[in-house]
Amino acid sequence: MAFRSHHPIRRETAKMEIIEVLRKAGGIATFEHLDSAIQGFSGSLWFHHEHLNCVLWKIDHNHAVALSGLLTTGIIRIEPAATTDYSSDKMATYVENGSPVAMPIADAAGVYSEPHWLPSKLILEIKEL
Numbered sequence: 001m002a003f004r005s006h007h008p009i010r011r012e013t014a015k016m017e018i019i020e021v022l023r024k025a026g027g028i029a030t031f032e033h034l035d036s037a038i039q040g041f042s043g044s045l046w047f048h049h050e051h052l053n054c055v056l057w058k059i060d061h062n063h064a065v066a067l068s069g070l071l072t073t074g075i076i077r078i079e080p081a082a083t084t085d086y087s088s089d090k091m092a093t094y095v096e097n098g099s100p101v102a103m104p105i106a107d108a109a110g111v112y113s114e115p116h117w118l119p120s121k122l123i124l125e126i127k128e129l
Contacts, residue, residue: 011065014063015069017063017066018038019070019076021034021037021038022123027127028121029121030081031059031120031121035057041059041063043059043063045060046058046115047067049071049078049120050109051109051111053111053113054115054116054117054118055115055116057120067122074125075124076123076124076125077122077123077125078120079120079123080109080119081120082119106118106119
């Protein structure tokens with residue numbers, strides 16, 4: 001997923017916010033964690049990786065650009081998360097009422113005929129930048 005930003009300073013700030021949250025979390029964080037730690041992280045863009053109908057989160061443009069760049073350069077990677085990686089009270093709510101992006105929850109990464117939310121975690125691959 002490639003994005004262009006007309007605001008390189010905001011994109012750089014968004015990148016550093018994501019890296020800082022990952023560092024503070026021991027190198028692994030869910031999208032839910034990023035959303036609660038970074039003001040303005042959530043937005044209107046469906047962010048997906050590899051499988052088009054596996055949506056990871058709805059994020060704002062600058063964070064989408066930053067995440068795309070971090071993924072492309074190998075600084076971070078994304079893996080499917082276990083339901084235990086998300087807070088149990090929120091995951092129970094997601095299972096009962098639907099995902100945080102208002103779509104069915106995917107059982108695994110793969111091809112779906114309609115969009116599904118894939119609970120995912122980000123892993124910081126390069127510790128020293």
